[in-house]
Amino acid sequence: MAYINGKEVLPEYLLKEVQKYFKGGIIYIPEPGNSRREWGSRTNTRKELKIRNSEIKDKKINGASINELMEEYHLSYDSIKKIVYA
Template sequence: MKYTNAKKILPEKLIMEIQQYVQGETIYIPKQEKEFHHWGSLSGGRQWLDHRNAAIKEAFKNNHNSIEQLAKDYFLSVETIKRIVYSGNK
C-alpha cells in the first residue's frame, strides 16, 4: 500500500470536507468491491492451494497416508495438515 498526499490528487473543497472528520492522520480508502480480487485469484495461487489441499484430503480419506506422513510429503507442519484434513470446506 502506498501513501499519497491528498493535496496532489483531491480537490481543495473535498480536502476541507474530509478535514471536518480527520486531520493530520493517515486514513485508508479501500477499493470499490468491484475492483477487489481475492488473494491468489489473479496469479492462480489460490487454485493451486485448493488443488493441493484436495489431494491431501483425498489421500487422508482413503487411508493412503497418516497425518505425519502427509506432513513430510508436502513439507507442511502436522498442525497444518490437521487443519486441512479436518476442515469442512471444499
Template sequence: MSYIKATDVLPEEILLLIQQYVDGEYLYIPRKETNKKSWGENTNSRKELSLRNSNIYNDYRKGLNIKNLSSKYFLSEKSIQRIIRQSNR
C-alpha cells in the same frame, strides 16, 4: 497498496473539509462494494491452495497418516484433519 497524495486528486474544498476531521493523518478510503475483489483474485493463491489440498487428500487416500502429512506439508495435524474433512464432502 500505494499511497496517493490527496492534493493531487481531491479538489481543494473537499481537502479542506477532510482536514476538519483528519488533519495530517493517514486516512484509508475503502473500495466501493461493486469494486471489491475476492481473496486470491489477483494471484494464484487460491489455485495453489486448492491443488495443495487436493494433493493432501490424495496422499491420505493412498495411506499416508495425518502425522506424516503434517510433516510433509508443514501444516498442523488439525489443519490436515480439516482439509481431509472438507475434501471428503
C-alpha cells in the same frame, strides 16, 4: 497498495472536509462495494491452494498420516484436519 498524498488526488475543498475528521496519518479508502473482487482473484493463490489441498486429501486417502502431512506441508494438525475432513 501505494501511498498517495491526498493533495495530489483530492480537490482542495474535499481535502479540507476530510481533515475535519482525520488529521495526519494514513487512511484507507475502500473501493465502491460493487467493484470489490473476490479473495485470490488477482493472483493464483486460490488455485494453488485448491491444488495443494487436493494433493493432501489424495495422500491421506492413500495412507499418509496427519503427522506426515504436517511435516511435508508445514501446516498445523488442525489445518490438515480441516483440509482432509472438509
